[in-house]
Amino acid sequence: MRVEIWSDIACPWCYVGKARFEKALGEFPHRDGVEVVHRSFELDPGRGKDDVEPVLGMLTAKYGMSEAQAQAGEDNLGAQAAAEGLPYRTRGRDHGSTFDMHRLLHFAEAAGKREALLDAFYRANFAEERSVFADDERLVELAVAVGLDAEGARAVLADPAAHAEDVRADEREAARLGARGVPFFVLDRAYGVSGAQPVEVFARALDRAWQARTPLAMVQGDGDACGPDGCAVPGA
Numbered sequence: 705m706r707v708e709i710w711s712d713i714a715c716p717w718c719y720v721g722k723a724r725f726e727k728a729l730g731e732f733p734h735r736d737g738v739e740v741v742h743r744s745f746e747l748d749p750g751r752g753k754d755d756v757e758p759v760l761g762m763l764t765a766k767y768g769m770s771e772a773q774a775q776a777g778e779d780n781l782g783a784q785a786a787a788e789g790l791p792y793r794t795r796g797r798d799h800g801s802t803f804d805m806h807r808l809l810h811f812a813e814a815a816g817k818r819e820a821l822l823d824a825f826y827r828a829n830f831a832e833e834r835s836v837f838a839d840d841e842r843l844v845e846l847a848v849a850v851g852l853d854a855e856g857a858r859a860v861l862a863d864p865a866a867h868a869e870d871v872r873a874d875e876r877e878a879a880r881l882g883a884r885g886v887p888f889f890v891l892d893r894a895y896g897v898s899g900a901q902p903v904e905v906f907a908r909a910l911d912r913a914w915q916a917r918t919p920l921a922m923v924q925g926d927g928d929a930c931g932p933d934g935c936a937v938p939g940a
Contacts, residue, residue, distance in 0.1 A: 705738050705914055710745040710878045710888040713802045713825045713836070716781045716792075721887040721900030722826070723788040728906035734914055742818055744806040744874040745886045748799075756800035756837045784900075791831035800837030803871065808843060810867035811860045812852055820850040892917065 709725070711718035729735055763774035778794045785792035805825050812821040824846045828836045836842055840861045847857040860866040881890060889897040889906070891913035897906065 705734070705892050705917060706741060707738060707892075707910075708741045708743055708890045710743045710874065710883055710890075711822075711886050712745050712747045713805050713822070713829055714747055714799060715886050716785070716830065717900040718887040719790065719792075719826045719830050720781070720784050720788055721889075723785075723790055724900060724903050725887075725889065725906045727788075727903045728910060731907065732910045732914075734910075737914075738910070740819070742809070742822055743878065744809065744871045745878050745883070745888070746802055746806065746871075746875065747886070748801065749803070749875070751801040753801050753804065754838050756798050756835070759797045759799045762799040785830070791827070793831055793833070796833070797830070798835050798837060800835075803868075804840070804843060804861055805836065806871045806874075807860055807867040808847060808857060810870040811857065812847065812850070815852060817850050817852055821847060821852070824850050 707725075707729075709722070711722065729738060729740070732738065759778065760771055760774045763769060763777065764771055767774075769777075775794075778797075782792040782794040809818050809821055809825075812818045825836060828834070828842070828846055834842060836846070840858070843861065844854055844857045848854050878886075878888060881888075881896065883898070885898065887898075887900060889909070891897070891909055894916060895909055895913045897909050
């Protein structure tokens with residue numbers, strides 16, 4: 705069974721939702737039969753690379769809330785993250801374009817390091833002091849920390865076209881499937897779960913999707929066919 709997860713590094717609920725989903729998956733009796741695939745989604749796709757601002761300023765401008773309301777929201781997110789065992793800085797974070805990070809995630813996929821790099825980006829953005837935005841060397845450091853080649857990562861960042869279409873293809877597919885926000889979980893292209901749902905919701909979704917994977921019902925018994933050991937002989 706395949707589970708696809710669309711997410712953005714700038715999305716705090718993606719950070720929390722990934723942890724909740726992983727708790728449900730860890731308790732799922734068929735865990736070894738589940739493939740998890742991470743896909744790209746930008747919450748702010750039109751933002752320029754150098755357009756970086758404090759999170760509180762972004763929240764007040766985007767949602768029309770006061771700074772006190774924005775800070776209260778951050779404090780609540782910090783508590784939600786802590787409940788899942790995740791570190792979260794409720795003050796001093798900033799917000800910017802995640803496009804280059806998504807391009808690097810596709811670069812990491814070929815080396816089997818995509819999820820490790822995604823986790824590193826999440827930790828850096830939500831828990832560490834140094835910003836991940838508009839700082840190529842910071843992104844290279846994080847890539848190297850999970851085992852990727854520094855020069856390969858720098859080459860991706862230096863070429864705006866590198867893996868750009870991979871990111872856009874993920875985003876087009878999310879739109880086709882009806883995603884209106886992230887995190888967005890798709891189980892076997894048959895069931896969808898939107899948002900950082902409680903662990904028990906993910907558990908039910910996994911169970912339901914697994915149960916739906918019924919064996920093929922054969923309409924007739926075996927007929928002549930070819931297989932690994934050769935082909936049936938007519939009249940034998």
